[in-house]
Amino acid sequence: MTKKSERRVDALSKQGIIDAAIGILDSDGEAALTFRALAARLMTGAGAIYWHISDKDELLVAAVAHVVGRALRNVAESNDARGAIRALLLGVFDAIEAHPWVGTQLAREPWQPAMGHVFEGIGSRLAASGVPASRQFEAASALVNYILGAAAHRAAAARALPRGTDRTAFLGSVVARWVGDDIGAYPFVHSVAGQLRDHDDRAQFLGGIDLILAGLDWQIVT
Amino acid sequence: MTKKSERRVDALSKQGIIDAAIGILDSDGEAALTFRALAARLMTGAGAIYWHISDKDELLVAAVAHVVGRALRNVAESNDARGAIRALLLGVFDAIEAHPWVGTQLAREPWQPAMGHVFEGIGSRLAASGVPASRQFEAASALVNYILGAAAHRAAAARALPRGTDRTAFLGSVVARWVGDDIGAYPFVHSVAGQLRDHDDRAQFLGGIDLILAGLDWQIVT
DNA sequence: AATTGCATGGAACAATGTTCCATAATTAGC
DNA sequence: GCTAATTATGGAACATTGTTCCATGCAATT
Structure with a gap:
């Protein structure tokens, strides 16, 4: 015994x-x-x-810090400052894609240390890319909000697609639930239903980043 | 008895x-x-x-649909298409500010009907504002991601500030926890610590929206 | 050698979402 | 108008969770 x-x-x-x-x-x-x-x-x-x-919260925060910390350390250096921002955000995106629970936890507790690291990484690269100091905070905040939303989205997707479920079929059913039998009330959703079903998440994520960065350039010029 | x-x-x-x-x-x-x-x-x-x-999930989804639905119905009409987009997003933002739990729930379950309504509202207004069809899906997705991140952020803020807690002090403590005793590792966070403590959430939210919309204009022009 | 503090692991506790069930009020069928 | 079935109700019971308690023994210190 x-x-x-x-x-x-x-x-x-x-x-x-x-x-x-x-x-x-x-x-x-x-x-x-x-x-x-x-x-x-x-x-x-x-x-x-x-x-x-001390409790489950500390455990989850530490787990997120571990995964995000590793992702940030592995971000490739880049001479191109804008490319460096993209690389950082894609690194975080890929980490969430590989560990979707990280997305849930970041969305639940956005002030945990891992978010501080991400915020610092974004902001310092914005500064290096020539964004004037007066706009850095707003731009970094917008990018953090964007990635937080994407994180929540990816985590929910992973939860909804547990084991090689058919992604296209699932997204199609989402559209069907939204629209119901009233197509007239959802002209836009109906018009993009195909893209919604078949789009590439990573490309879409990057597209949103480029939209924000383009807006930054535009605001700086004017 | x-x-x-x-x-x-x-x-x-x-x-x-x-x-x-x-x-x-x-x-x-x-x-x-x-x-x-x-x-x-x-x-x-x-x-x-x-x-x-049937279960708690259905209850929460219905509660969110109720609050978001009302917020969307109360969005002011606008001749200015871009103004209409801002009004819609601000309406959702204000609803989350008034009912922070809505933010938590949207982030947890982004495919619930309420998100379909928001997505439709954004997309149809983008179309009305002259965004070419080929870019509508990407732009609407970016805005949805952005607002989802903001929703998670606002919900967490409300959770952390239960009863007229001092917001500035709380945000200051967040920065202090992030930076710890290693200011050198957080030059950016340190440089914007003041704005982080004192910024206006609503103005910051709108700033991010304008950044994305500006990026859209820029991409359309070029 | 004795005492103090570190660590362990299993039992016990409180709270939660959910299911079950006995029971009535209401409705439908004849 | 009576009977059977359906619709609602509300409280007890259940399974699961995070967390706390505690008896136990190992390691270091005095």
Whole structure:
């Protein structure tokens, strides 16, 4: 029989717990991250986890910081300042695409440290690209809002398409639910239904970024 | 003694339940909306509610649809097509400011009917303002992403500032947590810390909209 | 060697969304 | 007008969750 409360050889640690949480989130989704599942994966009890971590919120914030931090460190350097902004935002986008729960968490808690890093990354690159100081805050905020919305969107998409579900069919059903039997009330949705079903998310994301950056150029010129 | 399961004179109804839910959400916040609180407010049991509504998700979706629908109906008409877009987006923004839980719910479930209405409203006004058909979908998507990010942001702000908390102090503490003791790592955040603390959310929101609309004009011209 | 603090893990607790069910009031069928 | 079926009701019961408590033993310090 096993003695109670033995000291483990592979000691628990905050980082180990975070890694296990990320593993669960990635493989089984956001709903699967429970303290019981986490305890099972770490072969311990729920109480032991709480000695290293104060609550689930801290765990999620740390997991997001881990993923976003890595994404930001891997952003390629670029001589072109505008290209650097695009690279940064695409890096975050790709990280969310690979770990959709990150999108949910960023949208739920936008003031967590990871958002500070993103904001700093955007703002410093805006400054480097010649945006006047008076416009940097507004531009960086707009880009952060935009990426936050995209994050929420991607996370919801991943939740709705759990296992290689047919994306086109799902988006088609979304349009059908919206429009219902009253096509007349949704002329625009109806006219872009095809694009809605078949568009490339990454290209669309980048298109929005370019729209904002183009607006910045325009405002600077005038 | 009370007989069991009498029929009420003021019959329960889906709309009545939704109204009660909105009342709780508005006055006591998102965390306060439980089926027990709802049952208490309606002077019934949890089971009775489930006869009218399938689950909490449907309730929240209906509550959001109610608030957003009213906001969209109250958007002022405008001869100026660009002004009409601004008016629509500001209407949604103000509705979220008045009912911050709407922001949380839109971010969690971006494919709910309310988002369809917003998307349609934006798109049809873009079309009316002369945006070529080939760019309407991208532009509308960008604006939807932007407003979704702003919605998540405003909801989080309301959650963090429960009762006339000092907004400036809170935002200052956010910056302090981000930067920590390493100012050198956050030159941009440090440089805009003042604006972050004191900015006007509504003006900032509108600024982002104008940035995107300006980008649209620029892309159309070139 | 004794004491103090660190860590562990399982049991217990409170809260939540949801389901079940006994029971009435209402409606439909004859 | 009676009976059967349907519509509503509301409270109890259930499963699951995050979290707290606590008995236990290991490690370091005195």
